[in-house]
Amino acid sequence: MADTATSAPGLSFPRATFAKLTPAPFLQAHLKQPQPIRPSGRKPDELREPVINTGSLSHSNGSAVVRLGDTSVVCGVRGEILLASEVPHPPNEDVSEEDLVENLGLLVPNVELSTGCSPAYLPGNPPSNSAQSLSWRIGSLLHASSLLRPDDLTISYTEPKSADMGPDEEPNTTVKAYWTLYIDILCISLDGNCFDAAWMAVMAALKDTKLPKAWWDADRESILCSPHANDARGLTLNSLPSTTTFAVFSTASPLKQRSEAESWVLADPDAFEEEICLESVTVALQGDKIVRIEKHGGPRVGKEAMDACVALASKRWEQLQKLGGSV
Amino acid sequence: MPPQITTSPLSRPDGSATYTDALSTVLAAVNGPLEVSRRDELPSEATLEIHVRPAAGVGGPRERWLEAVLHAVLRSVVLVHLHPRALVQVSLQVVREPAGGGVGLGKGRGEVAVLPALVNAAVLALVGGGVGLEGMLSAVLVAVGGKGELVVAPGVEVLEGCESLHAVACAAGGGLVMDESTGRFDLGVWGEVVERAREACLAAFASKGEDEAMANGDVEAEPWMRQVLEEKVRDANAWREST
Incomplete structure (x- = not known):
């Protein structure tokens, strides 16, 4: 590198300078190759391999660490007891079992980005707009996919049989309390696609969650929890949905002819790509059904591109099913 | 029934509109181009700022999400390069939404249901405010x-x-x-939905000639958006004809 100072200043930049000065032409130059390749060395439709670790946090009921390239996310699930007598507006009879979890707010996801994970989010600041909207998207997908069974989260009490009860009479069963699951998601390093990583972490953490055995003690009029780990039981989860995010890079500009514009769909975008791509697509699959499509920002993804996105998303789903089996 | 629209209900902002359909009512106000704060300044384009206020209470994560979606959608039609280092502000007040606050419509349906009204109100207000758009939406x-x-x-x-x-x-x-879909569906259904929705969307601002091709007995086939905007232009030019 010593002779760079002596040689005549050329008209070319080093790679990093090119990327910093004009990010969009830099990405375009990569994708224009006969074999399109992204600056990270991945193919446009190549997803990053997730690495999932569960049960790393000892003080939470369930936890997971997910690493997706340079994005790492920690998720901890903590169960707290909500007494039925303390619910200000108890759900009335006609609320279906399925809606109970959402109605009572028994799942509380929170995404924290202000951890120093990226220069874009200053540590210690209040939750930014993107952190809030991530929390919301995770919560809404949790409810939309009806992942948890409400009876897993209810603590009920069956009154003992009294002497004046007939032999056929069933004793009364009342719901005394609910488990509220606080799902805290901390992003410890952010290199794009926080949503997919966070969602994988939530899924793995919920799978790992074990709630202690809890029962209503009629004499003390309170809920007691068993200290024995053997009594704890896991949650029964429906088939776990998986999400796949795509970014769409386009050279379209209002200053150019529309026909000149080219676009590429990039699977699992990193931070550099996310910054220059205006359009994004997220597909959430549960088995062979789509539970959510979020697509906004531009007109580039039509039917054909969506077909390709969903095909790739179902590949990711199968991959996660395999990973899920081993955790 | 086509949506009910009032153009320029507010006198202070540059552009405003109310949009009412069977499910929701949204009041939109647009100001711009304005001076932008140093922190949000973009050197080559206008900053687009979206505020969504719910029908009751103050906004939370749900409104931040709606704002993020609307920002991406509006950013793709507003000619932001015309006003570098400026601010275009879109404020949307939800006046009525299905099942008041989304309590009765769980599973992400309440938010998806209110989105079209927010987009339509914002576009009408942007047109009213004279903010340059690449095309209708x-x-x-x-x-x-x-x-x-x-x-x-x-x-x-x-x-x-x-x-x-x-x-x-x-x-x-x-x-x-924009496509925000929630529920349970497969790709075939999604394709049909998008086709039907595209017809309905384009019919909203189709010119009279195109309209005939679009109309296939659909409720939305009437070019309601075009009619409203044409009427507004006629009113605005009335003084010219009277003199």
Whole structure:
């Protein structure tokens, strides 16, 4: 590198300078190759391999660490007891079992980005707009996919049989309390696609969650929890949905002819790509059904591109099913 | 029934509009180009700022999410390069939404249901405020019922029992600018939904000639958005003709 100072200043930049000065032409130059390749060395439709670790946090009921390239996310699930007598507006009879979890707010996801994970989010600041909207998207997908069974989260009490009860009479069963699951998601390093990583972490953490055995003690009029780990039981989860995010890079500009514009769909975008791509697509699959499509920002993804996105998303789903089996 | 629209209900902002359909009412106000704070300044384009206020209470994560979606959608039609280092501010007040605050419409349906109204109100206000747009844009809500039937611009009773719900926005030229879908569906259904929604969206601002090709007995086939805007232009030019 010593002779760079002596040689005549050329008209070319080093790679990093090119990327910093004009990010969009830099990405375009990569994708224009006969074999399109992204600056990270991945193919446009190549997803990053997730690495999932569960049960790393000892003080939470369930936890997971997910690493997706340079994005790492920690998720901890903590169960707290909500007494039925303390619910200000108890759900009335006609609320279906399925809606109970959402109605009572028994799942509380929170995404924290202000951890120093990226220069874009200053540590210690209040939750930014993107952190809030991530929390919301995770919560809404949790409810939309009806992942948890409400009876897993209810603590009920069956009154003992009294002497004046007939032999056929069933004793009364009342719901005394609910488990509220606080799902805290901390992003410890952010290199794009926080949503997919966070969602994988939530899924793995919920799978790992074990709630202690809890029962209503009629004499003390309170809920007691068993200290024995053997009594704890896991949650029964429906088939776990998986999400796949795509970014769409386009050279379209209002200053150019529309026909000149080219676009590429990039699977699992990193931070550099996310910054220059205006359009994004997220597909959430549960088995062979789509539970959510979020697509906004531009007109580039039509039917054909969506077909390709969903095909790739179902590949990711199968991959996660395999990973899920081993955790 | 086509949506009910009032253009320029507010006198202070540069542009404003109210949009009412079977499910929701939204009041939109647009100001711009304005001076932008140093922190948000972009050297080559205008900053787009979206504020969504719910029908009751103060905004939370749900409104931040709606703002993020609207920002991406509007950013794709507003000619932001015309006003570098400036601010275009869009404020949206939800006046009425299905099942008041989304309590009765769980599973992400309440938010998807209110999105088309927010997009349409914002576009009408942007046009009213004279902010340059690349082309028109309109949004529509499509529900897929329990028997697989498609309902364009459904009522509340359809929402409660629907299999899936899709908020779709199309720009002039037919580009799919927004699709927020929730529920349970497959790609085939999604394709049909997008096709129907595209027809409905384009019909909203089709010119009279195109309209005939678009109309296929649909409720939304009437070019309601074009009619409203044409009427507004006529009113604005009335003084010219009278002198």
